[in-house]
Amino acid sequence: MSDLVSVGVLTRTFPPEVVDAVVAEAGRTEQRNRSLPARVMAYFAIGMALHSEGSYEDVLGLLTDGLAWTEPGVEPVKLPSKSAIFQARARLGSEPLRALFERVATPLAEPGASGCWLAGRRMVAIDGTTLDVADTDANAVRFGRPGVNKGEQAAFPQARLVAVAECGTRAVFDAAVGSYGTGENTLAGEVIGRLEPGMVLLADRGVCGYPLWSKAAATGADLLWRAMSNMKPRPIETLADGSWLAELRPSGNAGRNADPLTIRVVDYEIDDGRTNDNAYRLFTTILDPDEASAEDLALAYSQRWEIESVFDELKVHQRGPRTVLRSKSPELVLQEIWGHLCCHFAIRTLMWEAAGHAQVDPARVSFVAALRIARRSVAGARAFSP
Numbered sequence: 001m002s003d004l005v006s007v008g009v010l011t012r013t014f015p016p017e018v019v020d021a022v023v024a025e026a027g028r029t030e031q032r033n034r035s036l037p038a039r040v041m042a043y044f045a046i047g048m049a050l051h052s053e054g055s056y057e058d059v060l061g062l063l064t065d066g067l068a069w070t071e072p073g074v075e076p077v078k079l080p081s082k083s084a085i086f087q088a089r090a091r092l093g094s095e096p097l098r099a100l101f102e103r104v105a106t107p108l109a110e111p112g113a114s115g116c117w118l119a120g121r122r123m124v125a126i127d128g129t130t131l132d133v134a135d136t137d138a139n140a141v142r143f144g145r146p147g148v149n150k151g152e153q154a155a156f157p158q159a160r161l162v163a164v165a166e167c168g169t170r171a172v173f174d175a176a177v178g179s180y181g182t183g184e185n186t187l188a189g190e191v192i193g194r195l196e197p198g199m200v201l202l203a204d205r206g207v208c209g210y211p212l213w214s215k216a217a218a219t220g221a222d223l224l225w226r227a228m229s230n231m232k233p234r235p236i237e238t239l240a241d242g243s244w245l246a247e248l249r250p251s252g253n254a255g256r257n258a259d260p261l262t263i264r265v266v267d268y269e270i271d272d273g274r275t276n277d278n279a280y281r282l283f284t285t286i287l288d289p290d291e292a293s294a295e296d297l298a299l300a301y302s303q304r305w306e307i308e309s310v311f312d313e314l315k316v317h318q319r320g321p322r323t324v325l326r327s328k329s330p331e332l333v334l335q336e337i338w339g340h341l342c343c344h345f346a347i348r349t350l351m352w353e354a355a356g357h358a359q360v361d362p363a364r365v366s367f368v369a370a371l372r373i374a375r376r377s378v379a380g381a382r383a384f385s386p
Helices: 002-013 016-025 038-050 056-070 082-092 095-104 137-143 184-192 210-217 294-318 330-358 367-374
Strands: 121-132 158-166 172-179 199-203 222-226 234-238 244-248 261-269 279-284
Touching: 002 038, 002 330, 016 038, 016 095, 038 056, 038 082, 038 095, 038 330, 056 082, 082 330, 095 330, 121 184, 121 294, 137 330, 158 184, 158 294, 158 330, 172 184, 172 330, 184 210, 199 294, 210 222, 210 261, 222 294, 261 294, 279 294, 294 330, 294 367, 330 367
Parallel strands: 121 199, 199 222
Antiparallel strands: 121 158, 158 172, 222 279, 234 244, 244 261, 261 279
16 A cells, blocks of 8 residues: 555545535536546646646656546546646636635644643644745736845745644644735734634734734634734733733724733743844733743744744745746646645645554654655656656
């Protein structure tokens, strides 16, 4: 079975019946028999992320050789042309891939798993990044380009991605995609509204502001965010562990009539000898020091860097360093991005299960090694075209 893991890791995480369901719900089910049905193209969109260096024909060849064994008696399909593959991608669109990710991607850690929990709450982290997309007029109009020196623009348009990942497992289970001109906090507002009670969200100071804070707190999830320096909550009470309770209001005139939110503030410094920015102020909704002390909170906040590692896995190892997404139309760019997120979740699921089977900390499992294993194919002798 190890020779089948390339497709197996996809069909195991995204079973064919689930793929068929999201395709049908998106209205992409074929009205006639085709050589490239929607199910195959959904796996193809994920396979492009798994084999990002391969051509269309290479990726489809690797996947269809393996997909044949998922249904007994089905022979590998005859490979269509690159043009036919492109047309099949266009028929599928991005919606089934987005729906597939949203249906399947969930936090993985069971209660008590190391590095995943704080005071009985599941630790998750939010952050954003950008992805270079193919330099076409359509992509430039849809996604926009960042500016560079002297009023010039960057060589490639960029899409913006904001994601929420589970700390410890590094499984991305929610995300929003937009143009470069869409603010990171705007996209963060989309995913923050989908938080659930029993989670504690870690966020850097770029996210920390009253509007997002109040929206996130309203979900019932707890928050542990680094505060911006210009945020001045009104002190109420100093607690035994050195943290203090305070009232948080919106800035400016909006704060005069708004009901204050009670928060807990933790101040500390880190002396690592590498930066002058060593003073930290954290805001949290966990008000009782008996649940989580100031030291516990400071240690937990360091887990926020897990999501930085997630973006490194996605952009450097899975996609490839300095690689530009290949799709030349906005709809297929979105399909490609959701395919990458599905692929990353499948690999992270494989890693979590492997760590549990071996009874080791999942942090000891190498993403690069897992990616290499997942790229194995039943067509092991097939070489990528130049």
